[in-house]
Amino acid sequence: MSEIRIHKEQTDSEGRYFCRCMEMETAGTTWLCENCPLYAEFMDEDAGKGICCRYADGDSEFPDYWDPSEPAHGVYGELPQKAIQFAALAHKGAVRKGNGLPYIIHPMETMSIVAQMTEDAEVMAAAALHDVIEDTKFVGRDIEERFGRRVAELVGMESEDKKRHRPAGDTWRERKEENLLREQRAPREAKLIMLADKLSNIRSTLRDYQEAGDAVWEKFNMKDPAEQEWYYRAVAKVVSELSDEPVYQEYVRILDIIFQ
DSSP: OOOOOOOOOOOOOOOTEETTTTEEESSOOSTTTTTTEEEEEEEEEETTEEEEEESTTOOOOOOOOTTTTSSOTEEEOOOHHHHHHHHHHHHHOOOTTOOOOBHHHHHHHHHHHTTTTTOOOOHHHHHHTTTHOOOHSOOHHHHHHOOOHHHHHHHHHHHOOTTSSSSSHHHHHHHHHHHHHHHHHHHHHHHHHHHHHHHHHHHHHEEEEEGGGGGGGGSSSSOOOOHHHHHHHHHHHHHHTTTTTTHHHHHHHHHHHHHH
């Protein structure tokens, strides 16, 4: 098995970057795959050395790239890698709102951002799993059985009650207020995940905003940009104890760009 390395910018001779997880090429560099745990190198007898993404290989299932019989690989270690693999299976087939990209890129990036702020493997694992209870068929007990009580508790702190018996737009403000109140009382580890989650989301929104302008809000349940600003600014206050972190400062800068 190839060693899983930090995924730096990989470009061809023309400067194009290919990301199998995103299923697209981008010009120049990209932030999306930096620190991606799915990056691997390979040797081809005809083509020589190349790169590949462990997320997908044609129409195959998510690869079982972590082997418990081997030492942990890469910068994340054993538990977070098991977590991102489970998240990929849990979110299989789901896509991001508006752009149709595989949903797993969001948990992957959230885990990567958290890894910039802590070396705690359980917090990284919870970051990878943070949407599993909220958005998939799995429940807290499934997380606890596989990853332990602390990881399950952290994932639970990040999970909204979707109130699916009512229209999502009608419950949006109520759900966000509950989320903010829960996070205010949560430990620092949960705030790390909240910040990483929201930074990943606002990065995506910025990219779409630069292309579509205010029309970007049409893809969300809450289409009023003033309400969106209220929530994202409130998150910044809730996690303000992390204000010395570069990712917090990036988060605030992006809010200023979008909501000015």
